[in-house]
Amino acid sequence: MVLFTGCTSVHAKNLPERNDSVPSPSIICLSSDTAELLVIIGAGDHVIGVPESLVQNQPELLQFLPNAVSVGDAKRPDNERILELKPDMVMFISAMRPATAGTWEAAGIRAVPVESHKAGDLPKIARELGTLTGHDDKAREYAMFCEETLALVSSRIHGGRGSGPVIYIESYSDYVAYGNVSAADSVITMLNCHSLSGQVFFNATRISNEWLVTRDPDFIIKCIIPDNDKTMEGEYARLRDRPGLSTMRAAQENRVFVVNGNFLFSPHAPVGMVYLAKAVYPDQFADVDPDTVLQNYHRRFLHANETGSALYPVPWGKHGSGGLNP
Structure with a gap:
C-alpha cells in the first residue's frame, strides 16, 4: 500500500496491505x-474519530459517520480520547502531524499522513x-469520476504548461500568497497558467498590497x-475594496473571484477545477455546466x-450553458 506524505505528495509505504483474516481497520481522521x-x-463506518471542525462545519457528513466522535482540534487533538478509542490508525495531513503522534505509535496505533486535497492525487x-x-x-468509481473530470478539463486547455494567463491566488489569510509547493499552485499549473506567487515563493508568504498592484496579474482569486x-x-x-485594486486589469475586466476552499482543496477538487477552468477559459468551456458536474x-x-x-x-450566470457532465 502506498500513501502520500509531505507537502509535495512524496510516495511512502506507510499503510499495511489489507489482511482479510482480521477485521477491517478502525480509523481516526484528523483531516x-x-x-x-x-x-x-x-467506508464511513470505519471512522471512529473526527476533528471538531468537521462536526461544526460539515455536519451533513455525520450521517455517514455513525461511529465517529469528536477528538478535538486537528492540530492538537484530545490525546486521551484517541488512546481510549484504540483505533488501528490515525490519519492526518503531514504538515499538521500532532506532537502526540509518538504516544500513539507506542500504543500500537499507526500514525499515517494522508494528503486528500490535491486533485491529481x-x-x-x-x-x-x-x-x-x-x-x-x-x-x-470515484477514482474514475476524478480522472474523467480532470481529462475533461485538460482536453479543453490548449498550449503547453505556463502558456495561459497569470493568476494571483491568495490563501484564507489576507495578503498571504500561496507558494509553489501548495495545492493551490498545483491547480494553477494544471490549468496551464502562471502562478504569480508560485513563481517567486516556495512556501506561503505574506505580501504587501503594493507588491500585488505593481505586478498586475490577469486574474485575482481569493480562497x-x-x-x-x-x-x-x-x-x-x-x-474589491482593497486600495488600488480598481486600477488593476483583473478588476477592470471582471476577473476577480472568491473561491470556496471546500471545493478546491478536498475530495471536491476535480469539480472545483471545472469551475476555475470555465472562469479562466470561458470560450473553451462554453458548453460545460460546472453546477451539473457538482450535483x-x-x-x-x-x-x-x-x-x-x-x-x-x-460569470456565466446562475446555471452554466450546456450540459456536458462526466
Whole structure:
C-alpha cells in the first residue's frame, strides 16, 4: 500500500496491505478531507474519530459517520480520547502531524499522513483506501469520476504548461500568497497558467498590497471557507475594496473571484477545477455546466444535493450553458 506524505505528495509505504483474516481497520481522521473521502468510498463506518471542525462545519457528513466522535482540534487533538478509542490508525495531513503522534505509535496505533486535497492525487489515494478498507468498487468509481473530470478539463486547455494567463491566488489569510509547493499552485499549473506567487515563493508568504498592484496579474482569486460570519458575497466586496485594486486589469475586466476552499482543496477538487477552468477559459468551456458536474458528484457519492457556492461571482450566470457532465 502506498500513501502520500509531505507537502509535495512524496510516495511512502506507510499503510499495511489489507489482511482479510482480521477485521477491517478502525480509523481516526484528523483531516476532514480524508474523512469525506472514506465516506465517498463507502467506508464511513470505519471512522471512529473526527476533528471538531468537521462536526461544526460539515455536519451533513455525520450521517455517514455513525461511529465517529469528536477528538478535538486537528492540530492538537484530545490525546486521551484517541488512546481510549484504540483505533488501528490515525490519519492526518503531514504538515499538521500532532506532537502526540509518538504516544500513539507506542500504543500500537499507526500514525499515517494522508494528503486528500490535491486533485491529481485523489484517484490513487481513493483506490488505496478502497483496498485498505475493502471498498474497492466505490473507490474505483470515484477514482474514475476524478480522472474523467480532470481529462475533461485538460482536453479543453490548449498550449503547453505556463502558456495561459497569470493568476494571483491568495490563501484564507489576507495578503498571504500561496507558494509553489501548495495545492493551490498545483491547480494553477494544471490549468496551464502562471502562478504569480508560485513563481517567486516556495512556501506561503505574506505580501504587501503594493507588491500585488505593481505586478498586475490577469486574474485575482481569493480562497475562503464560508461560515455564519463570512459569506462569498461579503468577502468579494471586501476584496474589491482593497486600495488600488480598481486600477488593476483583473478588476477592470471582471476577473476577480472568491473561491470556496471546500471545493478546491478536498475530495471536491476535480469539480472545483471545472469551475476555475470555465472562469479562466470561458470560450473553451462554453458548453460545460460546472453546477451539473457538482450535483452529479453529490448525488453519486454523498446521496444529496449541494446547496453551497464554489465560486463568486459566477460569470456565466446562475446555471452554466450546456450540459456536458462526466
